[in-house]
Amino acid sequence: MSSKVSPTRHPKPLKRGKACMNCRFLKIKCDGLKPICGPCQLHPRDDECEYADGPGRSRTKVLEDTVTRLEARLLELENPEGSTPSVTLHDPYQSYKAHRLSKSPPLHLPDSPLVFSPLSPFSPTSTASSLPSGSSGSSTSPNQPGPIPTSSVGFEEPPISSLQTSLDNFLPHAQQFGFFLHAPTFRASALLAFPLGHPSRPTPGLLNAVQLFGVHFSQPDSPTNQERPLLIRTLQHVATDLLGGHPNKIIHTLQAEVLLAYYFLRVGSLLEAKVHTGSAISLALGSGLHKIRSANVTSPSTIAIINDQPYALPPPINDLQEAERINGFWSVLMLHKFITVALEAPPHVCGALEAPGMQIDTPWPIDMDNFQEGIFPQELQSNSTVRAFLNGYLGDVGEGASHFEMAAKAAILFHRAAHLTGQWSPTLAPRDRSAYEAAARSVNVLIDAFRNKLGPMPRFNTRDPSIRTTLLTHALIDAASIKLHCIFAYAYSSSKQICLSAARNMVNYGDLNLQELGHMNPIIGNLWMSANLIFVDEISRVRQVKETYPEAAAIEDELMESYRHGLNAMSLFSHEGKLMPECYAYSYLPEHQLSKVQDSFAAI
Template sequence: MDTTSTLIPEIQKLRKGEACMYCRRRKMKCDGARPICGQCMRGDRAEDCEYAANSSYSRTQGLEDTIARMEARIRELENPDNGQGAKLVLRNPYFANEFQQLPSSDLPVSSHVAQNVQQAASSNLWWTLDEPPMHMRENLFLQSAVEVGFFLNTNRFRQSSLRDLPHGHHERPHPVLLSAAYLWGIHLTGEPYTQHEDAILTRALSQLTGSLSSTHPQRIMHTIQAKVLLIHYLYANGRLLEGKYHTSSVVGLALAARLNKVRSSEVTDAKPLPAPVDSVEEGERIRACWTIFSLDKCWAVAFDSPPNTHCPAEMAGQQLDTPWPLEMAGYEQGLFSEYGTSNRTSYTLQNFLNEVPASDSGDSALGFLAKGAILWELSTKIFHQFRAASGQTLATHIDTFNRLDRLIDQVIASIERASLGRKEYMLPRCIASAAAIRLHSGLANTNALSRGKCLIAAEAIVLSLNSIPDLDSAYANPIIASAWTAASQVISSEVTLWRSVVDTVGTHEVERAERDLKRIFNAGLNVMTVLAERSQLIRYQEELTQQSYVALFGL
């Protein structure tokens, strides 16, 4: 079910300022209809649709004026020696827990950080220093850690990053990791800090070049983590070629660090990493392995290009023996120690794909994501093989097709049992459903069962998207755009199919089916429109599906 080129009716452009305030703020295409525009009508948000021309001072303009005053206050705080005579208090106006006024002498900052803040305030160039002010460091990206590929223990990272020690000290995170973390913190915080993202990104990429040659005891793991954070950032901002380059690089580094051999039964003298100090540190290595594996597989499918890891690997040195990951809380609670230090694993992926029972089930969000990723990749291979196969050779792929179909069904069912509505299971559910669509899409036009499975998977993706809590402030892994695109293509094909049989089933039945499909499409599109605010890549895919929606259903 490939996307075919479609002529999209040109939308009449509005003059500047004629779009409603909601569409203008969301950077959405507005038709300017009054009293409620088409976008707000489809999104069932009539109460949010307002025009600045309706009154001399709209509610949205009031909010924008408030933001302007807050930005002016920040400029005052960054320039305490501006001759006004008032003693200014450094605080972050974007976090409610920091609104309390404190005398500057009572600010809870260390001596090193206080000096850093003073230098930043006096120079008004905080982004040129090694680290930003404390109030920015305290509010990093950790609430979105899963979505940006953070596999280290968040509590330990936060504690070490805020220690009263100089930048680069061995008891604090490696400088390249801090820079990558600050980059994400600034990106997710929003204006006015985002204007300095390029400076922080340039610094982080520069630090990568010498990070492995430093003497920092965690240089390997922290460099790997920094690379993963930067890869997610590059993809999210549409810098795809750079993202692919660093993905290849981090896969090679992970293999060199033998992260694919944690707890392996393979005997070797190669030990690029020291023995882990506890189960949490070992868990970080296990989660690093599967984070990188999932990253490589998912984006290989998105780009329709070969992955950097080939599994099942025929080479013994590259096969993945690392056990399936637990949630980080499991390592903190010592659950992994139940396996015992003598317990070794091997052929983890091969056993899964061959349906061999294993002691570690991999029923964590990251485990499900890794399973969904490998099934998505293998389903893509089968899809291409089916398209190229003749009638005689098609039968040779049936066994593989049926096995993948069973595995996808099992993974989806396991996610449903384990998720309990938690947000970290949203992406694995979408990826597994995208794998189902990819597997069956080659047969959907001729096989009713495959067509039904594609539609069920598309609805599951939309349902998962609508389960995201606190949507307006949420950040989503941009790979979700590929899953959504697959779902939207299924819905579009289904609409086209129903319209083609109107003479057979009747107008009433076709209109009923089309209403249901339009509702599903609209529900997914509304979520993606919000998520697009924080990712250029999602915005690009969302605009394409907006065009498909208009072509199918009109404005």
């Protein structure tokens, strides 16, 4: 049986042609082999072997055409009178030049909303967005329009009537969500008859963040399909505002990041809340806001490089701008304290603002409602603001002190107590135990001194915006006592009594109608939860000794009354946000938290 042998297949000969582009450029002999000629095979180069007669234009040919086109365009620009421009540009703001010449631009009129010209696809934004922060538009004056970021995200500004409604919904509660700008000035600038992104108005990201809160507060009255697009628009603008030339882009973006962090904290998007808190901390520290009026000689923080020179945040142009920067730093610090306590496990309660070597020199904040020129004396300098406070220098507390300052100090003590709780362990070495006890005693003394100066909860008109901040301050200082002592409440009677006293104070509002308070800082759920858990634990203990302790029934009735007050507060504000974490563990959604308290009570 014979087998057939298949004929041997010879490789197809390579095509030969004219010299390749590399050989022509180097002026060497080319054998014309395709796809790669002999010289290019022997000496490989970065440029691929290309032929002018290929199926498409070679890369070299494309570059040659580009050079030719640019040379023609350069000649056209050098001789504008002798050539016809290939692209005709127009000024989309020509109708508003008269407004820009005015020192006090007119406000929008609700009955006649302005209609702005559509942005050109060749607007300055497309050029500015490709440049580093500060390298474009940094010299823009307040009376000249800067880059308009809306072209990069494809959204137009909402109607003026919608903006006015959002401002009315948000500004009365703005302080509870870290709003540190001067509200009347912000409102006036937001309603100016200039396009979105104009330097005389807030940055687009901040304006949209405020509108987002306004729509969120109006639920369920507003259409349910408005909030999500507003959130997307806000995130897009905040991500690009620093690339533009707005004169207030640093501070306004910082404000927008703080608002976004509180928004995500309120709706239960915890990872996003941490992300925007981190961005706010980076902006505040990177801009040197922790060193305002510092008594220490320090070089300004570099925020950009322009013409190979470091560029820092310009000095404030007036007292109001300086006050906004000071308040901005403390708003970030309070947000940082709340986020770390609420979202981190006790051993991890710390953060960038407590890093080794970090020193805060910025003066304490002021109440913007009471702002006046000259509120900061020219000779005022500050040094180690937080460290001096933790070392026992209370400063202004109580009557006559700034409500913002008292809230910031209470937040620092609340965070410090939570941090110490996370450092405790029954297995601490004797030296570590002694260090912990000394630190805990120091913080406990400071909490008591602060509470004594703070005094009892004053009687306020619920329409007074400061009532919310004052209520938050009292709740924070009571929660600080609970944080510091709750881990010892089962072993030490004194710690248990401190926790009970603080929990009673937290839910004792007298004749204050909580329903009239409006929107509160999202951390308030965390504080009320800690008080309710103390009541549940104590009610359980009292019931266990009810048979042998005659006064147990009366004590239980008193505890039940306090528990109902706390539960009522939680029920009223459970719709306020999605974050109400318990004092011992991690975070839960409000429905789960509320049911957890009720389930814990039912179990006893």
